[in-house]
Amino acid sequence: MxxxxxxxxxxxxxxxxxxxxxxxxxxxxxxRSDIRVILTGQQDRINAELEKYTYSKEQIEVVHCEEVIExxxxxxxxxxxxxQSSLVVGMNxxxxxxxxxxxxxxxxxxxxxxxxxxxxxxxxxxxxxxxPLIPTEKGVALLIDCGANVDARPSHLVQFAQMxxxxxxxxxxxxxxxxxxxxxxxxxxxxxxxxxxTYPLLKELEGINFIGSIEAREIPxxxxxxxxxxxxxxxxxxxLYEGVAATLLSKVKEGLMSSFRSKIGALLIKPALKQTLxxxxxxxxxxxxxxxxxxxxxxxxxSANANDVKNSIIQCVTFKQQGINDRxxxxxxxxxxxxxx
Amino acid sequence: MxxxxxxxxxxxxxxxxxxxxxxxxxxxxxxRSDIRVILTGQQDRINAELEKYTYSKEQIEVVHCEEVIExxxxxxxxxxxxxQSSLVVGMNxxxxxxxxxxxxxxxxxxxxxxxxxxxxxxxxxxxxxxxPLIPTEKGVALLIDCGANVDARPSHLVQFAQMxxxxxxxxxxxxxxxxxxxxxxxxxxxxxxxxxxTYPLLKELEGINFIGSIEAREIPxxxxxxxxxxxxxxxxxxxLYEGVAATLLSKVKEGLMSSFRSKIGALLIKPALKQTLxxxxxxxxxxxxxxxxxxxxxxxxxSANANDVKNSIIQCVTFKQQGINDRxxxxxxxxxxxxxx
Numbered sequence: 001m002x003x004x005x006x007x008x009x010x011x012x013x014x015x016x017x018x019x020x021x022x023x024x025x026x027x028x029x030x031x032r033s034d035i036r037v038i039l040t041g042q043q044d045r046i047n048a049e050l051e052k053y054t055y056s057k058e059q060i061e062v063v064h065c066e067e068v069i070e071x072x073x074x075x076x077x078x079x080x081x082x083x084q085s086s087l088v089v090g091m092n093x094x095x096x097x098x099x100x101x102x103x104x105x106x107x108x109x110x111x112x113x114x115x116x117x118x119x120x121x122x123x124x125x126x127x128x129x130x131x132p133l134i135p136t137e138k139g140v141a142l143l144i145d146c147g148a149n150v151d152a153r154p155s156h157l158v159q160f161a162q163m164x165x166x167x168x169x170x171x172x173x174x175x176x177x178x179x180x181x182x183x184x185x186x187x188x189x190x191x192x193x194x195x196x197x198t199y200p201l202l203k204e205l206e207g208i209n210f211i212g213s214i215e216a217r218e219i220p221x222x223x224x225x226x227x228x229x230x231x232x233x234x235x236x237x238x239x240l241y242e243g244v245a246a247t248l249l250s251k252v253k254e255g256l257m258s259s260f261r262s263k264i265g266a267l268l269i270k271p272a273l274k275q276t277l278x279x280x281x282x283x284x285x286x287x288x289x290x291x292x293x294x295x296x297x298x299x300x301x302x303s304a305n306a307n308d309v310k311n312s313i314i315q316c317v318t319f320k321q322q323g324i325n326d327r328x329x330x331x332x333x334x335x336x337x338x339x340x341x
Numbered sequence: 342m343x344x345x346x347x348x349x350x351x352x353x354x355x356x357x358x359x360x361x362x363x364x365x366x367x368x369x370x371x372x373r374s375d376i377r378v379i380l381t382g383q384q385d386r387i388n389a390e391l392e393k394y395t396y397s398k399e400q401i402e403v404v405h406c407e408e409v410i411e412x413x414x415x416x417x418x419x420x421x422x423x424x425q426s427s428l429v430v431g432m433n434x435x436x437x438x439x440x441x442x443x444x445x446x447x448x449x450x451x452x453x454x455x456x457x458x459x460x461x462x463x464x465x466x467x468x469x470x471x472x473p474l475i476p477t478e479k480g481v482a483l484l485i486d487c488g489a490n491v492d493a494r495p496s497h498l499v500q501f502a503q504m505x506x507x508x509x510x511x512x513x514x515x516x517x518x519x520x521x522x523x524x525x526x527x528x529x530x531x532x533x534x535x536x537x538x539t540y541p542l543l544k545e546l547e548g549i550n551f552i553g554s555i556e557a558r559e560i561p562x563x564x565x566x567x568x569x570x571x572x573x574x575x576x577x578x579x580x581l582y583e584g585v586a587a588t589l590l591s592k593v594k595e596g597l598m599s600s601f602r603s604k605i606g607a608l609l610i611k612p613a614l615k616q617t618l619x620x621x622x623x624x625x626x627x628x629x630x631x632x633x634x635x636x637x638x639x640x641x642x643x644s645a646n647a648n649d650v651k652n653s654i655i656q657c658v659t660f661k662q663q664g665i666n667d668r669x670x671x672x673x674x675x676x677x678x679x680x681x682x
Contacts, residue, residue: 136588151533151534184488184491184573184576193491216581217580217583217584219581220588220589232532232574233574233577236523237557237577239557240558240578242558243562244581245585246561246562247477247478247561247562248561248621250478255613255615255616256613258613259612259613264606264609265606265610266610267606268603269603269610272599272603272606273603276593276595276599277596
């Protein structure tokens with residue numbers, strides 16, 4: 001049997017906490033015997049949810065935490081002051097190697113700050129990027145960085161490229177992933193100062209399959225597997241993806257409901273449409289990892305349901321079993337050696 | 342009758358030149374008697390197209406130009422060397438006030454460079470932004486800047502906000518347009534260095550209706566009328582809009598064609614769907630203006646058809662008749678006075 005992986009799940013974070021979170025934790029444990037889940041949060045509420053299910057008791061543990069970090073709280077304050085919150089207690093468990101990973105659907109800001117301040121960076125990693133998967137025509141692409149580091153420097157982007165490539169190959173299973181830098185044109189001389197400085201560094205970087213620039217238009221077409229960008233641009237891509245898709249689908253629905261004729265048509269197309277649109281959905285791959293930390297921090301979206309939580313937990317297992325952090329450490333060490341040669 | 346507006350149309354630019362371009366010019370002239378079109382390009386080819394139509398001869402003139410700028414040519418070289426190209430000749434006519442505006446579906450780079458180098462900036466305008474309209478649930482929004490000025494400074498963004506607001510109010514007809522800055526969160530302290538520096542300047546700026554930050558997710562929902570951003574982010578928004586929409590619609594089509602049942606359904610929904618999706622289309626408002634030049638430069642997309650060209654020409658007429666450049670000059674003068682007070 002594979003090594004058992006211990007995953008903390010912040011039972012109080014997200015819009016659907018604790019019920020969907022607990023349900024997802026149970027489903028993950030039911031699906032694989034090599035998972036141990038530690039649910040952090042208000043014991044009574046968690047236990048009330050757990051009672052609904054049948055599962056192997058030794059796979060799920062509850063650690064009581066009195067406090068909850070709210071979405072609106074300033075992240076740095078929340079992390080510093082709420083030592084007894086489900087998120088901070090969970091992160092401390094990862095820090096002290098009592099757990100391998102933590103999954104939370106709570107405040108993005110608190111997760112990012114906590115990941116850096118509590119769990120801490122792998123030695124040599126300059127800035128841990130948040131790297132969600134986004135759907136494409138061909139499958140998924142990793143958008144790295146997507147919220148953690150605004151005003152990043154070229155050396156940060158080089159590390160993002162390497163960490164993203166390792167993740168995509170070993171966790172998502174894309175062989176020799178195509179790495180591209182987000183740009184506003186394809187030629188090497190295109191772009192802003194950051195991209196122009198980073199491009200030649202990526203071109204020289206050993207161990208990644210750098211294919212050059214990618215324009216935003218080509219992202220949904222699946223033009224690259226790993227899309228390197230600083231967080232401001234990455235966040236725009238992520239959120240616009242959601243916004244355009246939501247608006248367009250609501251326009252399609254509006255069209256379907258606009259006449260008697262189209263309503264009949266809608267009934268006929270519904271199953272087929274659902275099927276193809278489901279393919280355009282990245283949530284089966286879990287949440288967004290904050291890469292480069294000592295342990296794994298995974299942020300699932302605020303409205304995560306049980307299935308999202310389950311997939312995020314399984315993602316942590318693959319991450320640990322594939323030794324992603326050791327691979328990142330190796331890369332950092334090689335990079336250092338190259339520089340000092 | 343309103344003042345006659347003289348619009349140069351680059352008959353050789355774009356994928357559908359010259360036939361769709363000439364057709365659009367003729368349709369514009371047919372639709373309004375206050376338009377005079379000057380078609381620049383290869384006379385024989387233009388005349389061969391013109392012969393297909395009936396129109397009032399005094400409304401359309403042809404100026405022969407031997408050269409054509411290709412899309413792949415480096416823009417600065419093309420503008421400097423191809424003095425006899427349809428684009429450069431046309432821009433020189435605007436510069437020398439032999440025309441009020443120019444419309445081209447040719448190379449974006451050449452249009453941006455030519456606009457700045459030949460037509461020239463209004464005195465006091467630091468950098469002319471390219472400002473396309475993008476579709477939203479509620480209508481359209483102006484994305485300013487979207488390709489002209491990477492690594493912009495706060496003072497540029499302030500001018501973009503003002504010029505965009507003037508354009509949206511007087512050309513598109515949105516009263517008191519809501520101006521927002523593209524950001525990755527709503528709070529004033531969010532954003533990268535550029536946004537953080539620009540935000541308070543916009544807050545203080547008189548004469549615009551500044552509503553704060555807008556996240557990319559809210560753009561398609563119509564969260565603002567004028568979206569201020571530097572060109573790198575703006576270009577990402579513009580191109581991702583296209584990419585996500587294209588991918589999603591192709592997924593919908595794929596679903597519709599996947600079974601016999603869904604194909605019957607597709608026939609029933611087609612007219613209604615076409616109607617609602619048409620509403621999510623900004624091309625009726627013409628091309629993207631390069632604002633802040635002495636005269637108006639409008640870039641329509643490379644695959645522009647006759648209708649796009651016609652709408653771009655009519656946009657130039659509104660621009661001129663509403664005295665947009667005078668309004669921009671007034672704003673620049675006021676801004677200068679405020680600074681020197």
